[in-house]
Amino acid sequence: MRVAILGVGTVGNEVANILIENEKLITARAGVKIEPVIGVVRDLSKKRSAKIPLSDDINSVINRDDIDVFVELMGGVEKPYEIVSEILKRKKAVVTANKALLAYHRYELENLAGSTPFGYEASVAGGIPIIKALREGLSANKIEKIIGILNGTSNYILTNMMQKNENFEDALKKAQELGYAEADPTFDIGGFDAAHKLLILASIAYGAQGRPEDILIKGIDRISKEDIYFAHEFEYVIKLLAIAKRIDESRVELRVHPALIPQNAMLSKVGGAMNGVSVFGDCMSESMFYGPGAGGRATASAVISDLIDIARGNKSPILGYKKELENDFVISPMSEIRTKYYLRIRVKDEKGVLAKITNILSENNLSIDSFLQKPKQKTEECVTLFFTTHTSLEADVKRAMGELDAQEFIIQRPFMIRIEE
Template identity: 60%
Template sequence: MIQIGIVGVGTVGASVARILEENQDIITARAGKEIRVRKGVVRNLSRARDVAIPLTDDVDEILDDPDIDIVVELMGGVEEPYHVVKKALEKGKAVVTANKALLAYHRYELQDVAGDLPFEFEASVAGGIPIIKALREGLSANHIESIKGIINGTANYILTKMMTEGVDFGPVLKEAQALGYAEADPTFDIGGFDAAHKLLILASIAYGIDAKPEDILIEGIEQVTQEDIAFAKEFGYTIKLLGIAKKVGEFVELRVHPALVPQREMIAKVDGVMNGISVIGDKVGETMYYGPGAGGDATASAVISDIIAIARGGKSSPMLGFKRPLESGLQLLERDAIVSRYYLRLVVEDKPGVLAKVSQVMGEQKISIETMLQRPGEGETATLLLSTHRCEERAMQQALHALFGLESVKERPVMFRIER
């Protein structure tokens, strides 16, 4: 028998306990051993919980219990779970976690502590989609050329509703909160930080690169308007919050931001709260992974798949997929060196000569305009919507600064990237 301790019996933890009980027959058959929850840890014992397992508010009752084989960390946060997981590993216990924030900051330290101990984290990225196993095992013969993912269901739900129903950002966010898709403070999801944590985990497995959230480009969806959506539709795009990891020579670019994506691409068709991840390998080509990215049962399914893998007795493959460092020594590409196409929204004075000034600023940065639309604005203003050919991020940022300095530009310019 394999006995587990669950640290954090919230939505996912309760689902793990329930599924292990309800599907005990098939889980035992697949694992070759019976798997039982010995105890769960919660912060507040007085709160009613729909679980039939012993509970405690003392994590040491799990960490110090010699009969517990696997510690399942589902508490959330960064530093507190780091110390819990580290202590569990130091006591020789296998670990399963769904905590992307923990791994975004401490994955390499924990890999060193784990050594040959099983440390699994399939549920940390894209919920029920087995993307970790796909990268670490199924695609291990490939150099990964790029990863492009919709890995936050809340942001995808909001953008999908805005695209399909013509609703503004604010009302859709309130609806998402009412449905339980968004938290009372939604910053983590709509600001791109949740997706960034997941992207960093995938990038470590694909490229062996150690970066923290503060090191990469992260932008949220708060500024997306119906004007942007109208432009996107007119030119055959949809707008998605993407996590992008891309190999560029001896560098890797990592970025999370809203992007205009051609409607013909498979990832553009991932709607609602669903997640989708496109991975391009140098030998296999493009593979696509689709499914629920969150929710108690979907995430618990991934957690239990890791528990079963450990119960089968298989040694953990290297936690982040590399038994030794890549000889190429890939480095993180500086944000300013990223090359992309861009979309801009400018509110300007509606008078002759303004277009010429905008074009002059862009020309001074050697940025070529590809398409432009003008919409009537409020009062004596107009809204310019334009897209560019490929240029460096530093040139675009300098252009944005210069544009905002023009007397004829009445609001701070809004910029999104075009990904194709």
């Protein structure tokens, strides 16, 4: 099977290397030799370890008749969409690791592919075979929920804040120095990368058709050292979670945000730059997957597993099921989310403030589960109060936060983190 690698960067370079290094083993597993015959790059003068011929003329490569599978590893959204569409129109198989492409165009590409193989295992959680697990291993189950730590950069930052008592800015700087975070880290710490991956998983589990704009996406940039500390006092840890939760037979909640999870939950043990995904199904209860979510070799491992599947002639419906036989779920509005909440409220240290706060919370249907106050420093004229609530409606919490923010005793915009138990 002859393969063209479109993009020989971090991942593409390793795809070529592993196909060459493990050729004998991969041939034995695939049943045929999988040969990387050409790579496409922008800059031919860059040094790369992959020992394959290179071209900077993508159009001539995608029109070659002697290629059986095209592996798209360029990144971006519209350019790869154009390229992959062209290839699929020619009925040639495609493998991609591009979650952004799929977050926006997975249904168009599925339609275009028809029965032509289209693999994307590497697009979610790098080295963890979560697409295969959901689409095949767990296919008997009604999926109740999927909860994932899908962004290694954010998890690395939160782990460092927790274990080394660093503030957000220092932990981010360290992540950048170590190459875990980009110079512009917005995509990772803002929750967008995790949201792209969540949408892909939600298509397989629920046929949910949304785009990133349709779901709640919050990042970790407002998490403070105090939040980490007081979450611990309430017996939680803070993680950036991607959550897909079935509400009923036709609605699913999709959201990405920092969340307090119980210290004894399995996902709370997923530290550093690692990823973890828990899937809850009606037949098998909980199944958890753990591993490296990124990195050249781990991601290449997933890309090559798709190539081996294609060589073997394995065929699963691209997004998990035949659409005409199953209802698609719609994404439930964000205001209808129901969960518990952690609130951080910084106020002037004045008599009666606590009573005013609890009044506002109760007028907005929020009932307090627990309360802590940070001991005041001698020089301070304000105090920080921390609450957790019983299960509440997101719309009520938002309204209460707005009302609190308007009070003259508030020193800093009140902050909330959702709790996921």
